[in-house]
Amino acid sequence: MSCCGKQRTMSQRPVRTSPSRAAVRVISEKPRTIQRVFFEYVGGTSLTVIGPKSGKRYRFDNPGAKVEVDKRDRPWLAAMARLRETR
Numbered sequence: 468m469s470c471c472g473k474q475r476t477m478s479q480r481p482v483r484t485s486p487s488r489a490a491v492r493v494i495s496e497k498p499r500t501i502q503r504v505f506f507e508y509v510g511g512t513s514l515t516v517i518g519p520k521s522g523k524r525y526r527f528d529n530p531g532a533k534v535e536v537d538k539r540d541r542p543w544l545a546a547m548a549r550l551r552e553t554r
Contacts, residue, residue: 504541508532510549519543
């Protein structure tokens with residue numbers, strides 16, 4: 468008996484390849500769009516709010532104060548009567 472068949476099946480195994488460095492570079496260089504969200508205080512004095520998702524503290528010192536907020540906190544802050552989303 469010959470064992471040629473065993474060598475043939477071993478040579479037919481799939482070869483794992485990794486993407487080329489150029490392909491990885493192209494994928495990782497996608498431009499990220501950063502969405503900035505601002506809210507303006509329209510109340511009478513001052514206001515401090517803690518974002519429920521981010522845990523960040525937002526301080527509106529006076530009426531008309533504009534503060535950049537984490538976009539994860541956006542829905543919660545938008546529901547507040549004395550805050551208005553601005554650009």
